[in-house]
Each structure stands twice: as structure tokens, then as C-alpha cells.
Amino acid sequence: MPQLDTSTWSITITSVVLTLFIMFQLKILKSSFPNNPEPKSTPMLKTSMPWEKKWTKIYLPLSLPQH
Structure with missing residues (x-):
């Protein structure tokens, strides 16, 4: 049985690994990638929410410098 002869393994x-590596390299090189998108500045809309002041009042003392 030739499968049991490990001298050719x-x-x-x-050769299989090398062939697959070359094939994948060629496949990747042939593919074209889109251009990188340019960052677009979007205006930030400040929405007033009724709970903002409540949270600010609660957490403001914690953000003060401690002695």
C-alpha cells in the first residue's frame, strides 16, 4: 500500500502548501480594493434632554479636585 510509505509525505x-500559498497570493493581487473613504465632517447637533442637568448636578462634586 503506497499510502503507508512515509518517505514521500x-x-x-x-508542495501542496507552497502551491496553495502561491495561488492565494495571486488571487489577492488580482483583487481590487476600493479607495479609502475620506473622513466627512458632520455637524454635531446638541439636543437638550431634561435629565442632563440632573446628572450634571449629581456628578459635578465628584469631578472637583480633592485635597
Whole structure:
């Protein structure tokens, strides 16, 4: 049975890995990627929420410098 002869396994595995590596490299090189999108500045809309002042009042003393 030729499958049990392990003398050719290393060359077979090496050639398969090398072939797959070359094929994937060629496939990646042939693909075209879109241009990087440019950052677009969007105006930030400040919405007033009724709970903002409540949270600010609660957490403002914690943000003061401590002695």
C-alpha cells in the first residue's frame, strides 16, 4: 500500500502548501480594493434632554479636585 510509505509525505505536504500559498497570493493581487473613504465632517447637533442637568448636578462634586 503506497499510502503507508512515509518517505514521500514531506515533499507532498510541502508542495501542496507552497502551491496553495502561491495561488492565494495571486488571487489577492488580482483583487481590487476600493479607495479609502475620506473622513466627512458632520455637524454635531446638541439636543437638550431634561435629565442632563440632573446628572450634571449629581456628578459635578465628584469631578472637583480633592485635597
